[in-house]
Amino acid sequence: MWQWLHSWGSPRWFYLRSGRLLFGLSLVTAGFLAVGVFSGLFLAPADYQQGESFRIIYIHVPAAVLSQNVYITVALAGAVWLIWRVKVADVxxxxxxxxxxxxxALTLLTGAVWGKPTWGTWWVWDARITSTFLLLFLYLGILALRQGLPESTSGRSCAVLALAGLVNIPVIKYSVEWWFTLHQGKTFSLTQAPSMPAEMYWPLLLTVIGFHLLFLLALLLAMRAEILEREQTRDWVSRLVGGYSP
Amino acid sequence: MTEWLAMGGHGLYVWTAYSAALAVSVWVIASPLYRRRKFLHHHRRQKSPCLNKHASE
Structure with missing residues:
Protein backbone atom coordinates (compact mmCIF):
# COMPACT_ATOMS: atom_id res chain seq x y z
CA MET A 1 0.00 0.00 0.00
CA TRP A 2 2.71 2.47 1.05
CA GLN A 3 4.82 1.37 -1.87
CA TRP A 4 1.93 2.03 -4.22
CA LEU A 5 1.17 5.41 -2.67
CA HIS A 6 4.84 6.29 -2.75
CA SER A 7 5.11 5.56 -6.47
CA TRP A 8 2.50 8.26 -7.19
CA GLY A 9 4.93 10.76 -5.69
CA SER A 10 7.20 10.32 -8.67
CA PRO A 11 6.42 12.88 -11.40
CA ARG A 12 7.13 10.36 -14.17
CA TRP A 13 4.88 7.70 -12.68
CA PHE A 14 2.19 10.29 -12.05
CA TYR A 15 2.34 11.57 -15.62
CA LEU A 16 2.15 8.13 -17.20
CA ARG A 17 -0.52 6.72 -14.90
CA SER A 18 -2.77 9.79 -14.87
CA GLY A 19 -2.92 9.71 -18.66
CA ARG A 20 -4.92 6.50 -18.48
CA LEU A 21 -7.54 8.06 -16.23
CA LEU A 22 -8.33 11.05 -18.41
CA PHE A 23 -10.73 9.52 -20.88
CA GLY A 24 -12.95 7.80 -18.33
CA LEU A 25 -12.90 10.78 -16.01
CA SER A 26 -13.92 13.14 -18.83
CA LEU A 27 -16.90 10.95 -19.70
CA VAL A 28 -18.13 10.69 -16.10
CA THR A 29 -17.65 14.45 -15.54
CA ALA A 30 -19.54 15.34 -18.71
CA GLY A 31 -22.33 12.95 -17.70
CA PHE A 32 -22.80 14.45 -14.23
CA LEU A 33 -22.67 18.03 -15.48
CA ALA A 34 -24.97 17.44 -18.46
CA VAL A 35 -27.65 15.66 -16.43
CA GLY A 36 -27.28 18.07 -13.48
CA VAL A 37 -27.49 21.26 -15.56
CA PHE A 38 -30.29 19.91 -17.76
CA SER A 39 -32.43 18.92 -14.81
CA GLY A 40 -31.59 22.17 -13.01
CA LEU A 41 -32.74 24.23 -15.97
CA PHE A 42 -35.68 22.16 -17.22
CA LEU A 43 -36.95 19.70 -14.63
CA ALA A 44 -36.65 21.59 -11.35
CA PRO A 45 -39.69 23.76 -10.65
CA ALA A 46 -39.31 27.51 -10.17
CA ASP A 47 -39.02 28.61 -6.55
CA TYR A 48 -42.28 30.04 -5.17
CA GLN A 49 -40.52 33.12 -3.79
CA GLN A 50 -37.45 33.54 -5.96
CA GLY A 51 -38.96 32.51 -9.28
CA GLU A 52 -36.56 31.37 -11.97
CA SER A 53 -33.48 33.13 -10.60
CA PHE A 54 -33.12 30.38 -8.00
CA ARG A 55 -31.68 28.23 -10.81
CA ILE A 56 -28.44 30.12 -10.24
CA ILE A 57 -27.89 27.96 -7.14
CA TYR A 58 -26.97 25.06 -9.43
CA ILE A 59 -23.84 27.05 -10.26
CA HIS A 60 -23.38 29.10 -7.10
CA VAL A 61 -23.52 26.37 -4.45
CA PRO A 62 -21.26 23.87 -6.29
CA ALA A 63 -18.75 26.65 -7.06
CA ALA A 64 -18.77 27.79 -3.43
CA VAL A 65 -18.29 24.30 -1.99
CA LEU A 66 -15.62 23.55 -4.57
CA SER A 67 -13.63 26.73 -4.03
CA GLN A 68 -13.33 25.87 -0.32
CA ASN A 69 -12.41 22.24 -1.01
CA VAL A 70 -9.79 23.30 -3.55
CA TYR A 71 -8.34 25.63 -0.95
CA ILE A 72 -8.09 22.75 1.53
CA THR A 73 -6.42 20.69 -1.23
CA VAL A 74 -3.86 23.45 -1.87
CA ALA A 75 -3.08 23.68 1.85
CA LEU A 76 -2.81 19.92 2.36
CA ALA A 77 -0.65 19.49 -0.73
CA GLY A 78 1.51 22.31 0.61
CA ALA A 79 1.82 20.50 3.96
CA VAL A 80 2.84 17.26 2.23
CA TRP A 81 5.47 19.22 0.29
CA LEU A 82 6.78 20.91 3.45
CA ILE A 83 6.94 17.73 5.51
CA TRP A 84 7.87 14.97 3.07
CA ARG A 85 9.21 16.92 0.06
CA VAL A 86 7.01 14.98 -2.33
CA LYS A 87 7.51 16.72 -5.69
CA VAL A 88 4.08 15.85 -7.02
CA ALA A 89 2.48 17.52 -3.99
CA ASP A 90 4.04 20.86 -4.90
CA VAL A 91 2.95 20.37 -8.51
CA ALA A 105 -14.54 34.39 -8.39
CA LEU A 106 -17.42 32.46 -10.00
CA THR A 107 -19.00 32.01 -6.56
CA LEU A 108 -18.90 35.75 -5.89
CA LEU A 109 -20.16 36.64 -9.37
CA THR A 110 -23.06 34.18 -9.33
CA GLY A 111 -23.89 35.30 -5.78
CA ALA A 112 -24.07 38.89 -7.00
CA VAL A 113 -26.32 38.15 -9.99
CA TRP A 114 -28.56 36.08 -7.72
CA GLY A 115 -28.58 38.74 -4.99
CA LYS A 116 -29.71 41.50 -7.33
CA PRO A 117 -33.15 40.04 -8.20
CA THR A 118 -33.56 38.29 -4.83
CA TRP A 119 -32.17 40.62 -2.16
CA GLY A 120 -32.31 43.75 -4.31
CA THR A 121 -28.57 44.32 -4.09
CA TRP A 122 -25.46 43.01 -5.84
CA TRP A 123 -23.32 43.04 -2.74
CA VAL A 124 -23.46 43.41 1.02
CA TRP A 125 -20.63 43.08 3.52
CA ASP A 126 -22.33 40.12 5.09
CA ALA A 127 -20.20 37.65 7.07
CA ARG A 128 -20.29 34.86 4.52
CA ILE A 129 -19.73 37.11 1.51
CA THR A 130 -16.87 38.90 3.25
CA SER A 131 -15.15 35.66 4.27
CA THR A 132 -15.54 34.30 0.72
CA PHE A 133 -14.08 37.56 -0.57
CA LEU A 134 -11.15 36.98 1.78
CA LEU A 135 -10.78 33.49 0.30
CA LEU A 136 -10.40 35.08 -3.14
CA PHE A 137 -7.63 37.29 -1.77
CA LEU A 138 -5.88 34.32 -0.19
CA TYR A 139 -5.91 32.66 -3.60
CA LEU A 140 -4.60 35.82 -5.23
CA GLY A 141 -1.86 36.04 -2.59
CA ILE A 142 -0.80 32.45 -3.25
CA LEU A 143 -0.74 33.08 -7.00
CA ALA A 144 1.29 36.27 -6.53
CA LEU A 145 3.88 34.44 -4.40
CA ARG A 146 4.10 31.71 -7.02
CA GLN A 147 4.66 34.30 -9.75
CA GLY A 148 6.95 36.59 -7.84
CA LEU A 149 9.33 34.25 -6.03
CA PRO A 150 12.03 32.07 -7.59
CA GLU A 151 11.00 28.45 -8.06
CA SER A 152 13.32 27.21 -5.30
CA THR A 153 11.42 29.05 -2.56
CA SER A 154 7.95 29.72 -3.97
CA GLY A 155 6.58 26.27 -3.07
CA ARG A 156 7.47 26.69 0.58
CA SER A 157 6.06 30.23 0.86
CA CYS A 158 2.84 29.29 -0.90
CA ALA A 159 2.42 26.28 1.40
CA VAL A 160 2.91 28.43 4.52
CA LEU A 161 0.45 31.07 3.32
CA ALA A 162 -2.10 28.41 2.30
CA LEU A 163 -1.84 26.71 5.70
CA ALA A 164 -2.17 30.01 7.57
CA GLY A 165 -5.23 30.93 5.49
CA LEU A 166 -6.88 27.64 6.40
CA VAL A 167 -8.45 29.35 9.45
CA ASN A 168 -10.74 31.16 7.03
CA ILE A 169 -12.42 27.91 5.95
CA PRO A 170 -14.36 27.26 9.20
CA VAL A 171 -15.14 30.99 9.28
CA ILE A 172 -16.87 30.67 5.89
CA LYS A 173 -18.63 27.50 6.98
CA TYR A 174 -19.98 28.80 10.29
CA SER A 175 -20.38 32.44 9.24
CA VAL A 176 -24.11 31.95 8.72
CA GLU A 177 -24.49 30.59 12.26
CA TRP A 178 -22.06 32.83 14.17
CA TRP A 179 -23.35 36.06 12.72
CA PHE A 180 -26.98 36.25 11.85
CA THR A 181 -26.72 38.34 8.72
CA LEU A 182 -28.23 38.38 5.26
CA HIS A 183 -26.89 35.18 3.69
CA GLN A 184 -29.16 32.21 4.30
CA GLY A 185 -28.09 29.11 6.17
CA LYS A 186 -26.51 26.03 4.71
CA THR A 187 -28.08 24.43 1.68
CA PHE A 188 -26.92 20.94 2.41
CA SER A 189 -25.96 18.75 5.19
CA LEU A 190 -24.59 15.25 5.32
CA THR A 191 -26.65 14.40 8.36
CA GLN A 192 -30.01 16.10 7.81
CA ALA A 193 -32.71 15.59 5.25
CA PRO A 194 -32.68 18.21 2.45
CA SER A 195 -34.74 21.33 3.13
CA MET A 196 -36.03 21.50 -0.43
CA PRO A 197 -38.12 19.18 -2.61
CA ALA A 198 -36.35 16.27 -4.27
CA GLU A 199 -36.69 17.64 -7.82
CA MET A 200 -34.80 20.76 -6.74
CA TYR A 201 -32.31 18.83 -4.63
CA TRP A 202 -31.13 16.10 -7.01
CA PRO A 203 -29.86 18.46 -9.73
CA LEU A 204 -27.89 20.28 -7.06
CA LEU A 205 -26.28 17.08 -5.82
CA LEU A 206 -25.38 16.16 -9.41
CA THR A 207 -23.82 19.55 -10.17
CA VAL A 208 -21.88 19.54 -6.88
CA ILE A 209 -20.39 16.15 -7.77
CA GLY A 210 -19.93 17.26 -11.40
CA PHE A 211 -18.00 20.39 -10.39
CA HIS A 212 -15.70 18.33 -8.16
CA LEU A 213 -15.05 15.88 -10.99
CA LEU A 214 -14.38 18.80 -13.32
CA PHE A 215 -11.84 20.12 -10.84
CA LEU A 216 -10.18 16.72 -10.64
CA LEU A 217 -9.94 16.56 -14.42
CA ALA A 218 -8.63 20.14 -14.71
CA LEU A 219 -6.15 19.43 -11.91
CA LEU A 220 -4.78 16.31 -13.62
CA LEU A 221 -4.40 18.18 -16.93
CA ALA A 222 -2.67 21.14 -15.29
CA MET A 223 -0.37 18.87 -13.26
CA ARG A 224 0.61 16.94 -16.39
CA ALA A 225 1.52 20.16 -18.22
CA GLU A 226 3.48 21.36 -15.17
CA ILE A 227 5.32 18.03 -14.79
CA LEU A 228 6.44 18.10 -18.44
CA GLU A 229 7.85 21.60 -18.04
CA ARG A 230 9.61 20.82 -14.76
CA GLU A 231 11.09 17.55 -15.98
CA GLN A 232 11.96 18.66 -19.48
CA THR A 233 15.63 17.76 -19.13
CA ARG A 234 14.88 14.20 -18.00
CA ASP A 235 15.26 11.21 -20.27
CA TRP A 236 11.70 10.05 -19.96
CA VAL A 237 10.41 13.41 -21.21
CA SER A 238 12.82 13.34 -24.17
CA ARG A 239 11.61 9.88 -25.09
CA LEU A 240 8.03 11.01 -24.74
CA VAL A 241 8.62 14.08 -26.90
CA GLY A 242 10.44 11.95 -29.47
CA GLY A 243 7.45 9.67 -29.79
CA TYR A 244 4.94 12.49 -30.00
CA SER A 245 2.83 12.66 -33.10
CA PRO A 246 0.40 15.58 -33.34
CA MET B 1 -38.48 28.70 -26.01
CA THR B 2 -38.37 32.51 -25.80
CA GLU B 3 -40.37 32.29 -22.61
CA TRP B 4 -37.91 29.78 -21.21
CA LEU B 5 -34.97 31.99 -22.18
CA ALA B 6 -36.59 34.95 -20.44
CA MET B 7 -36.62 32.98 -17.15
CA GLY B 8 -39.60 34.94 -15.85
CA GLY B 9 -37.80 38.25 -16.32
CA HIS B 10 -34.62 37.01 -14.63
CA GLY B 11 -33.03 35.74 -17.84
CA LEU B 12 -30.15 38.19 -17.75
CA TYR B 13 -29.13 37.10 -14.25
CA VAL B 14 -29.56 33.39 -14.87
CA TRP B 15 -27.71 33.39 -18.20
CA THR B 16 -24.90 35.58 -16.88
CA ALA B 17 -24.31 33.00 -14.14
CA TYR B 18 -24.46 30.02 -16.51
CA SER B 19 -22.23 31.65 -19.15
CA ALA B 20 -19.62 32.58 -16.55
CA ALA B 21 -19.65 28.97 -15.33
CA LEU B 22 -19.25 27.72 -18.89
CA ALA B 23 -16.36 30.12 -19.50
CA VAL B 24 -14.57 28.98 -16.32
CA SER B 25 -15.12 25.31 -17.18
CA VAL B 26 -13.80 25.68 -20.71
CA TRP B 27 -10.81 27.69 -19.51
CA VAL B 28 -9.70 25.24 -16.80
CA ILE B 29 -9.77 22.35 -19.29
CA ALA B 30 -8.49 24.10 -22.43
CA SER B 31 -5.60 26.08 -20.97
CA PRO B 32 -3.57 23.09 -19.62
CA LEU B 33 -4.26 21.17 -22.85
CA TYR B 34 -2.94 24.12 -24.84
CA ARG B 35 0.07 24.44 -22.55
CA ARG B 36 0.98 20.76 -22.96
CA ARG B 37 0.48 20.90 -26.70
CA LYS B 38 2.71 23.95 -26.99
CA PHE B 39 5.38 22.22 -24.92
CA LEU B 40 5.32 19.09 -27.06
CA HIS B 41 5.35 21.07 -30.31
CA HIS B 42 8.21 23.25 -29.20
CA HIS B 43 10.38 20.37 -27.98
CA ARG B 44 9.68 18.15 -30.93
CA ARG B 45 10.79 20.97 -33.18
CA GLN B 46 14.02 21.39 -31.21
CA LYS B 47 14.71 17.69 -31.20
CA SER B 48 14.17 16.85 -34.82
CA PRO B 49 14.65 19.80 -37.18
CA CYS B 50 14.53 17.52 -40.26
CA LEU B 51 11.14 16.21 -39.34
CA ASN B 52 9.88 19.71 -38.84
CA LYS B 53 11.30 20.95 -42.15
CA HIS B 54 9.61 18.06 -43.81
CA ALA B 55 6.30 18.88 -42.18
CA SER B 56 6.39 22.53 -43.25
CA GLU B 57 6.98 21.76 -46.91
Missing part, protein backbone atom coordinates in the same frame (compact mmCIF):
# COMPACT_ATOMS: atom_id res chain seq x y z
CA UNK A 92 -0.60 19.74 -7.24
CA UNK A 93 -0.56 22.82 -5.00
CA UNK A 94 0.64 24.99 -7.88
CA UNK A 95 -1.85 23.55 -10.38
CA UNK A 96 -4.87 23.69 -8.06
CA UNK A 97 -4.55 27.32 -6.90
CA UNK A 98 -5.56 29.11 -10.14
CA UNK A 99 -8.50 26.73 -10.60
CA UNK A 100 -9.69 27.43 -7.07
CA UNK A 101 -9.30 31.16 -7.63
CA UNK A 102 -11.52 31.02 -10.72
CA UNK A 103 -14.22 29.04 -8.94
CA UNK A 104 -14.07 31.44 -6.00
Missing amino acids: AAKAAAPIGMLFC
Whole structure:
Protein backbone atom coordinates (compact mmCIF):
# COMPACT_ATOMS: atom_id res chain seq x y z
CA MET A 1 0.00 0.00 0.00
CA TRP A 2 2.71 2.47 1.05
CA GLN A 3 4.82 1.37 -1.87
CA TRP A 4 1.93 2.03 -4.22
CA LEU A 5 1.17 5.41 -2.67
CA HIS A 6 4.84 6.29 -2.75
CA SER A 7 5.11 5.56 -6.47
CA TRP A 8 2.50 8.26 -7.19
CA GLY A 9 4.93 10.76 -5.69
CA SER A 10 7.20 10.32 -8.67
CA PRO A 11 6.42 12.88 -11.40
CA ARG A 12 7.13 10.36 -14.17
CA TRP A 13 4.88 7.70 -12.68
CA PHE A 14 2.19 10.29 -12.05
CA TYR A 15 2.34 11.57 -15.62
CA LEU A 16 2.15 8.13 -17.20
CA ARG A 17 -0.52 6.72 -14.90
CA SER A 18 -2.77 9.79 -14.87
CA GLY A 19 -2.92 9.71 -18.66
CA ARG A 20 -4.92 6.50 -18.48
CA LEU A 21 -7.54 8.06 -16.23
CA LEU A 22 -8.33 11.05 -18.41
CA PHE A 23 -10.73 9.52 -20.88
CA GLY A 24 -12.95 7.80 -18.33
CA LEU A 25 -12.90 10.78 -16.01
CA SER A 26 -13.92 13.14 -18.83
CA LEU A 27 -16.90 10.95 -19.70
CA VAL A 28 -18.13 10.69 -16.10
CA THR A 29 -17.65 14.45 -15.54
CA ALA A 30 -19.54 15.34 -18.71
CA GLY A 31 -22.33 12.95 -17.70
CA PHE A 32 -22.80 14.45 -14.23
CA LEU A 33 -22.67 18.03 -15.48
CA ALA A 34 -24.97 17.44 -18.46
CA VAL A 35 -27.65 15.66 -16.43
CA GLY A 36 -27.28 18.07 -13.48
CA VAL A 37 -27.49 21.26 -15.56
CA PHE A 38 -30.29 19.91 -17.76
CA SER A 39 -32.43 18.92 -14.81
CA GLY A 40 -31.59 22.17 -13.01
CA LEU A 41 -32.74 24.23 -15.97
CA PHE A 42 -35.68 22.16 -17.22
CA LEU A 43 -36.95 19.70 -14.63
CA ALA A 44 -36.65 21.59 -11.35
CA PRO A 45 -39.69 23.76 -10.65
CA ALA A 46 -39.31 27.51 -10.17
CA ASP A 47 -39.02 28.61 -6.55
CA TYR A 48 -42.28 30.04 -5.17
CA GLN A 49 -40.52 33.12 -3.79
CA GLN A 50 -37.45 33.54 -5.96
CA GLY A 51 -38.96 32.51 -9.28
CA GLU A 52 -36.56 31.37 -11.97
CA SER A 53 -33.48 33.13 -10.60
CA PHE A 54 -33.12 30.38 -8.00
CA ARG A 55 -31.68 28.23 -10.81
CA ILE A 56 -28.44 30.12 -10.24
CA ILE A 57 -27.89 27.96 -7.14
CA TYR A 58 -26.97 25.06 -9.43
CA ILE A 59 -23.84 27.05 -10.26
CA HIS A 60 -23.38 29.10 -7.10
CA VAL A 61 -23.52 26.37 -4.45
CA PRO A 62 -21.26 23.87 -6.29
CA ALA A 63 -18.75 26.65 -7.06
CA ALA A 64 -18.77 27.79 -3.43
CA VAL A 65 -18.29 24.30 -1.99
CA LEU A 66 -15.62 23.55 -4.57
CA SER A 67 -13.63 26.73 -4.03
CA GLN A 68 -13.33 25.87 -0.32
CA ASN A 69 -12.41 22.24 -1.01
CA VAL A 70 -9.79 23.30 -3.55
CA TYR A 71 -8.34 25.63 -0.95
CA ILE A 72 -8.09 22.75 1.53
CA THR A 73 -6.42 20.69 -1.23
CA VAL A 74 -3.86 23.45 -1.87
CA ALA A 75 -3.08 23.68 1.85
CA LEU A 76 -2.81 19.92 2.36
CA ALA A 77 -0.65 19.49 -0.73
CA GLY A 78 1.51 22.31 0.61
CA ALA A 79 1.82 20.50 3.96
CA VAL A 80 2.84 17.26 2.23
CA TRP A 81 5.47 19.22 0.29
CA LEU A 82 6.78 20.91 3.45
CA ILE A 83 6.94 17.73 5.51
CA TRP A 84 7.87 14.97 3.07
CA ARG A 85 9.21 16.92 0.06
CA VAL A 86 7.01 14.98 -2.33
CA LYS A 87 7.51 16.72 -5.69
CA VAL A 88 4.08 15.85 -7.02
CA ALA A 89 2.48 17.52 -3.99
CA ASP A 90 4.04 20.86 -4.90
CA VAL A 91 2.95 20.37 -8.51
CA ALA A 92 -0.60 19.74 -7.24
CA ALA A 93 -0.56 22.82 -5.00
CA LYS A 94 0.64 24.99 -7.88
CA ALA A 95 -1.85 23.55 -10.38
CA ALA A 96 -4.87 23.69 -8.06
CA ALA A 97 -4.55 27.32 -6.90
CA PRO A 98 -5.56 29.11 -10.14
CA ILE A 99 -8.50 26.73 -10.60
CA GLY A 100 -9.69 27.43 -7.07
CA MET A 101 -9.30 31.16 -7.63
CA LEU A 102 -11.52 31.02 -10.72
CA PHE A 103 -14.22 29.04 -8.94
CA CYS A 104 -14.07 31.44 -6.00
CA ALA A 105 -14.54 34.39 -8.39
CA LEU A 106 -17.42 32.46 -10.00
CA THR A 107 -19.00 32.01 -6.56
CA LEU A 108 -18.90 35.75 -5.89
CA LEU A 109 -20.16 36.64 -9.37
CA THR A 110 -23.06 34.18 -9.33
CA GLY A 111 -23.89 35.30 -5.78
CA ALA A 112 -24.07 38.89 -7.00
CA VAL A 113 -26.32 38.15 -9.99
CA TRP A 114 -28.56 36.08 -7.72
CA GLY A 115 -28.58 38.74 -4.99
CA LYS A 116 -29.71 41.50 -7.33
CA PRO A 117 -33.15 40.04 -8.20
CA THR A 118 -33.56 38.29 -4.83
CA TRP A 119 -32.17 40.62 -2.16
CA GLY A 120 -32.31 43.75 -4.31
CA THR A 121 -28.57 44.32 -4.09
CA TRP A 122 -25.46 43.01 -5.84
CA TRP A 123 -23.32 43.04 -2.74
CA VAL A 124 -23.46 43.41 1.02
CA TRP A 125 -20.63 43.08 3.52
CA ASP A 126 -22.33 40.12 5.09
CA ALA A 127 -20.20 37.65 7.07
CA ARG A 128 -20.29 34.86 4.52
CA ILE A 129 -19.73 37.11 1.51
CA THR A 130 -16.87 38.90 3.25
CA SER A 131 -15.15 35.66 4.27
CA THR A 132 -15.54 34.30 0.72
CA PHE A 133 -14.08 37.56 -0.57
CA LEU A 134 -11.15 36.98 1.78
CA LEU A 135 -10.78 33.49 0.30
CA LEU A 136 -10.40 35.08 -3.14
CA PHE A 137 -7.63 37.29 -1.77
CA LEU A 138 -5.88 34.32 -0.19
CA TYR A 139 -5.91 32.66 -3.60
CA LEU A 140 -4.60 35.82 -5.23
CA GLY A 141 -1.86 36.04 -2.59
CA ILE A 142 -0.80 32.45 -3.25
CA LEU A 143 -0.74 33.08 -7.00
CA ALA A 144 1.29 36.27 -6.53
CA LEU A 145 3.88 34.44 -4.40
CA ARG A 146 4.10 31.71 -7.02
CA GLN A 147 4.66 34.30 -9.75
CA GLY A 148 6.95 36.59 -7.84
CA LEU A 149 9.33 34.25 -6.03
CA PRO A 150 12.03 32.07 -7.59
CA GLU A 151 11.00 28.45 -8.06
CA SER A 152 13.32 27.21 -5.30
CA THR A 153 11.42 29.05 -2.56
CA SER A 154 7.95 29.72 -3.97
CA GLY A 155 6.58 26.27 -3.07
CA ARG A 156 7.47 26.69 0.58
CA SER A 157 6.06 30.23 0.86
CA CYS A 158 2.84 29.29 -0.90
CA ALA A 159 2.42 26.28 1.40
CA VAL A 160 2.91 28.43 4.52
CA LEU A 161 0.45 31.07 3.32
CA ALA A 162 -2.10 28.41 2.30
CA LEU A 163 -1.84 26.71 5.70
CA ALA A 164 -2.17 30.01 7.57
CA GLY A 165 -5.23 30.93 5.49
CA LEU A 166 -6.88 27.64 6.40
CA VAL A 167 -8.45 29.35 9.45
CA ASN A 168 -10.74 31.16 7.03
CA ILE A 169 -12.42 27.91 5.95
CA PRO A 170 -14.36 27.26 9.20
CA VAL A 171 -15.14 30.99 9.28
CA ILE A 172 -16.87 30.67 5.89
CA LYS A 173 -18.63 27.50 6.98
CA TYR A 174 -19.98 28.80 10.29
CA SER A 175 -20.38 32.44 9.24
CA VAL A 176 -24.11 31.95 8.72
CA GLU A 177 -24.49 30.59 12.26
CA TRP A 178 -22.06 32.83 14.17
CA TRP A 179 -23.35 36.06 12.72
CA PHE A 180 -26.98 36.25 11.85
CA THR A 181 -26.72 38.34 8.72
CA LEU A 182 -28.23 38.38 5.26
CA HIS A 183 -26.89 35.18 3.69
CA GLN A 184 -29.16 32.21 4.30
CA GLY A 185 -28.09 29.11 6.17
CA LYS A 186 -26.51 26.03 4.71
CA THR A 187 -28.08 24.43 1.68
CA PHE A 188 -26.92 20.94 2.41
CA SER A 189 -25.96 18.75 5.19
CA LEU A 190 -24.59 15.25 5.32
CA THR A 191 -26.65 14.40 8.36
CA GLN A 192 -30.01 16.10 7.81
CA ALA A 193 -32.71 15.59 5.25
CA PRO A 194 -32.68 18.21 2.45
CA SER A 195 -34.74 21.33 3.13
CA MET A 196 -36.03 21.50 -0.43
CA PRO A 197 -38.12 19.18 -2.61
CA ALA A 198 -36.35 16.27 -4.27
CA GLU A 199 -36.69 17.64 -7.82
CA MET A 200 -34.80 20.76 -6.74
CA TYR A 201 -32.31 18.83 -4.63
CA TRP A 202 -31.13 16.10 -7.01
CA PRO A 203 -29.86 18.46 -9.73
CA LEU A 204 -27.89 20.28 -7.06
CA LEU A 205 -26.28 17.08 -5.82
CA LEU A 206 -25.38 16.16 -9.41
CA THR A 207 -23.82 19.55 -10.17
CA VAL A 208 -21.88 19.54 -6.88
CA ILE A 209 -20.39 16.15 -7.77
CA GLY A 210 -19.93 17.26 -11.40
CA PHE A 211 -18.00 20.39 -10.39
CA HIS A 212 -15.70 18.33 -8.16
CA LEU A 213 -15.05 15.88 -10.99
CA LEU A 214 -14.38 18.80 -13.32
CA PHE A 215 -11.84 20.12 -10.84
CA LEU A 216 -10.18 16.72 -10.64
CA LEU A 217 -9.94 16.56 -14.42
CA ALA A 218 -8.63 20.14 -14.71
CA LEU A 219 -6.15 19.43 -11.91
CA LEU A 220 -4.78 16.31 -13.62
CA LEU A 221 -4.40 18.18 -16.93
CA ALA A 222 -2.67 21.14 -15.29
CA MET A 223 -0.37 18.87 -13.26
CA ARG A 224 0.61 16.94 -16.39
CA ALA A 225 1.52 20.16 -18.22
CA GLU A 226 3.48 21.36 -15.17
CA ILE A 227 5.32 18.03 -14.79
CA LEU A 228 6.44 18.10 -18.44
CA GLU A 229 7.85 21.60 -18.04
CA ARG A 230 9.61 20.82 -14.76
CA GLU A 231 11.09 17.55 -15.98
CA GLN A 232 11.96 18.66 -19.48
CA THR A 233 15.63 17.76 -19.13
CA ARG A 234 14.88 14.20 -18.00
CA ASP A 235 15.26 11.21 -20.27
CA TRP A 236 11.70 10.05 -19.96
CA VAL A 237 10.41 13.41 -21.21
CA SER A 238 12.82 13.34 -24.17
CA ARG A 239 11.61 9.88 -25.09
CA LEU A 240 8.03 11.01 -24.74
CA VAL A 241 8.62 14.08 -26.90
CA GLY A 242 10.44 11.95 -29.47
CA GLY A 243 7.45 9.67 -29.79
CA TYR A 244 4.94 12.49 -30.00
CA SER A 245 2.83 12.66 -33.10
CA PRO A 246 0.40 15.58 -33.34
CA MET B 1 -38.48 28.70 -26.01
CA THR B 2 -38.37 32.51 -25.80
CA GLU B 3 -40.37 32.29 -22.61
CA TRP B 4 -37.91 29.78 -21.21
CA LEU B 5 -34.97 31.99 -22.18
CA ALA B 6 -36.59 34.95 -20.44
CA MET B 7 -36.62 32.98 -17.15
CA GLY B 8 -39.60 34.94 -15.85
CA GLY B 9 -37.80 38.25 -16.32
CA HIS B 10 -34.62 37.01 -14.63
CA GLY B 11 -33.03 35.74 -17.84
CA LEU B 12 -30.15 38.19 -17.75
CA TYR B 13 -29.13 37.10 -14.25
CA VAL B 14 -29.56 33.39 -14.87
CA TRP B 15 -27.71 33.39 -18.20
CA THR B 16 -24.90 35.58 -16.88
CA ALA B 17 -24.31 33.00 -14.14
CA TYR B 18 -24.46 30.02 -16.51
CA SER B 19 -22.23 31.65 -19.15
CA ALA B 20 -19.62 32.58 -16.55
CA ALA B 21 -19.65 28.97 -15.33
CA LEU B 22 -19.25 27.72 -18.89
CA ALA B 23 -16.36 30.12 -19.50
CA VAL B 24 -14.57 28.98 -16.32
CA SER B 25 -15.12 25.31 -17.18
CA VAL B 26 -13.80 25.68 -20.71
CA TRP B 27 -10.81 27.69 -19.51
CA VAL B 28 -9.70 25.24 -16.80
CA ILE B 29 -9.77 22.35 -19.29
CA ALA B 30 -8.49 24.10 -22.43
CA SER B 31 -5.60 26.08 -20.97
CA PRO B 32 -3.57 23.09 -19.62
CA LEU B 33 -4.26 21.17 -22.85
CA TYR B 34 -2.94 24.12 -24.84
CA ARG B 35 0.07 24.44 -22.55
CA ARG B 36 0.98 20.76 -22.96
CA ARG B 37 0.48 20.90 -26.70
CA LYS B 38 2.71 23.95 -26.99
CA PHE B 39 5.38 22.22 -24.92
CA LEU B 40 5.32 19.09 -27.06
CA HIS B 41 5.35 21.07 -30.31
CA HIS B 42 8.21 23.25 -29.20
CA HIS B 43 10.38 20.37 -27.98
CA ARG B 44 9.68 18.15 -30.93
CA ARG B 45 10.79 20.97 -33.18
CA GLN B 46 14.02 21.39 -31.21
CA LYS B 47 14.71 17.69 -31.20
CA SER B 48 14.17 16.85 -34.82
CA PRO B 49 14.65 19.80 -37.18
CA CYS B 50 14.53 17.52 -40.26
CA LEU B 51 11.14 16.21 -39.34
CA ASN B 52 9.88 19.71 -38.84
CA LYS B 53 11.30 20.95 -42.15
CA HIS B 54 9.61 18.06 -43.81
CA ALA B 55 6.30 18.88 -42.18
CA SER B 56 6.39 22.53 -43.25
CA GLU B 57 6.98 21.76 -46.91
